Amino acid sequence: MIRVILTDIEGTTSSISFVHDELFPYASKHLPDFIREHHHTTRAVSEQLAIVAEKSGTDSKDVEGLIDVLQNWIAEDRKEGSLKALQGMIWEQGYRSGELKGHIYPDAADYLQRWHDRGLRLFVYSSGSVKAQKLIFGHSNEGDFTPFFSGYFDTMVGGKKEAQSYHNILAELGVEPKTVLFLSDVEAELDAAEQAGLKTAWLIREGDLPDTDRFVARNFAEVDALLRKR
């Protein structure tokens, strides 16, 4: 019996276009000034920049070079923890000013609330930092969804395509794998979760449905039908 829902964000609770056409361009636009202003004064920023320097082989004092590396990583949609941490800090300004409003599909908003009210425990697992996850759900077009979530995981537990990451999440939650349903739009993430014993549902929000044995859902109402069967 499913007692825990673990959900991805981009392509699952929220549209890919919101992330790629609003969040990433906002980060790109504000990143240079943000880094120039904070690299000396804000420890959380300088710590992440040290990681960027090491990973990219850039001199840690070459601030403009580090900005170029980060801009390339945004363009390539790299899931680097240091980039994701910095993006979260930059997006915070946008959410607080009202320039950004997190996108949640209406069906996801509806069922997250229903599942919470039914006693299921809800967790997020996204490549976006925990800060970014709380921001998108805390400042969304559907209101503040943070009260419905019991916790958040980012790539500090490991990459989403690695089975070990799901073992790490299970260990933190202290639950049996078969009691957890993982929702994602990326098949390789579902594969990794299944290797760790989790149940999965593949969200295909647009385009043709794949020919597959997996459980596929167009929206969270269809996921709910699966929950009621299991």
Ligand SMILES: CSCCC(=O)C(=O)COP(=O)(O)O
């Ligand atoms: C937390 S919103 C920003 C999402 C993000 O930065 C990203 O890379 C999307 O990753 P996901 O694992 O949610 O597909």
Ligand SMILES: [Mg+2]
């Ligand atoms: Mg996704």
